[in-house]
Amino acid sequence: MTPTTDPRLQLAPAGARAGTWLFLLGFVLPLAITAIALAFAVQGKGELKLVAGSLPLTIVLTLGGLAVLCGGLWWLLARMMRRQSLQLSAAGIDVRSSFYRCQVPLQELKLDQARVVDLDEHTELKPTLKTNGFSIPGFHSGWFLLRNRRRTFVAIAEGRRKLWLPGNGRRDLLLEPRDPHAVLARLRELAANGGRG
Template identity: 45%
Template sequence: MKRTNMPAQEFPLAPLRRIAWLTLILPAVAVVIGTLLLPQKQATPAPAWLVTPFFIALLMTGLLLALRRRRIAIEGRELVVAATLYTKRVSIDALDLGKARIVDLAEHTEYKPMLKTNGYALPGFSAGHFRLRNRAKAFCLLTRRERVLLLPRRDGKLILLSPERPQELLSQLRGLAAAIVPH
């Protein structure tokens, strides 16, 4: 698909809940403290109290950087979703916007991500490819479970997003879909 040089229109995401950050940080801190408190019985070239915090810090840095990579944008006639390690580009024409809607996943549990097939998930955060409770395939970028923008694709797959203002994104997509594209 031909990409235009038009500037991207960004749509901010709903804020990530504190529980997602704490889920990453607290276990790492516990492991480091546990390593420091373990008695050292034998001399090794690199003691565990030195090596373990280094590797945990390295792992945590990678996970935190991935968690920070979240973006929803419209570039030309494409919806672009960057979700941690994953990026999904979908032509607006491939979306079935007549069936798109804003849902609360507590009420519409059939759309809750159930099985992570290739994604990144923490409590309160889902990014990447999932199977939903209704067994449909979906690409998700969820930072909250209420006011989720459900975008069906014409191939039967779904996109679930948590923009801060889902109605604004949906209106913009519908406006672009309705616009006649000159050839």
Template identity: 40%
Template sequence: MSGSDARPFDVAESSSLRVLWVLLPLLAVLGVGIWSQLHDSRTDAPWMEVTLSPPFFLMSGSAAWSLAVIVLMGVGLGWAFFRRRVELADNVLDVRSTLYRRRTPVADLLLDQAEVVDLGRDRRYGIRFKTNGYSMPGFYSGHFRLQGGGKGFALVTDRARTLVIPVRGGSTLLLSLERPQALLEALRKVAATAPRQ
């Protein structure tokens, strides 16, 4: 396989409404910021003021910059929620998930131990807590600690059908795919044809 013929694998569908777990709190802060700006008119405002309550910082008595930052955060995090891709190219499995990316050579994958599991029932691979990730109910992206004790890199949109691939000397990959067996077969085919090191 060359870089020009990267083979994508479809990520399992996830409800688009899950993005509201990110957007609704930001919209609430935005609303409070606008309300406080409209109800607090000060003429003797300093050039810049930082507060612990919304809108958090003011410039020349205006919350416009603070509100603009909140809007940009909402757009960025909303965009990141929909950034999901799994590709196999140049003997490397490339997983892109929200703000994270993991490129793993096929030679480092322990394919004989790979399996499709239900994370809700399998205690070895259940997600325990996030170390550097992006998560909400039913959606996990990034780096996590697993209930079985190891580390994992997750792109999980369907806990009931997750392809688990242990990695030699690294974090276990947890991937929710429409056809997890198709990726596993493709990886095994690449591993069988790759030159031995």
């Protein structure tokens, strides 16, 4: 598949809200929990296992080591959240989102039933159960079970308009391109041309 160069036909990037949640959950929260646990351990009456017999050194090494570990994990997840691509061709659709990829041949898509939706109005298409995915508020990527009980590959951010592409087999798609109407029109054009591009 050749890359799609039209920016309207690309997936919407994760927004600032998703980035903030990732930082809070992946970096701040583990450090806060560990700091609280250390404070309780120091206040307790039990014997502490200290590094070189020093409480300050133990605290610095514990929090510092955790900060390095969480910082590395946060950096990796933030980088993967930016891995968003959508390629359309006569062969079908190729979606890459964070750690996941889904390819669906054009003939397996029910384009006559595909539509642009607002999930606040079409709640049956909201992702409810993550079966193999990456999800934080404002970003969902991977395989999910929707409220309509269909297992679906999801690549959505926090915009309002999503593209629902039902398949005739095991693969449905719920995507958030920058211009969902343009993606749907391009897919229908490819299908009408018999997959000749």
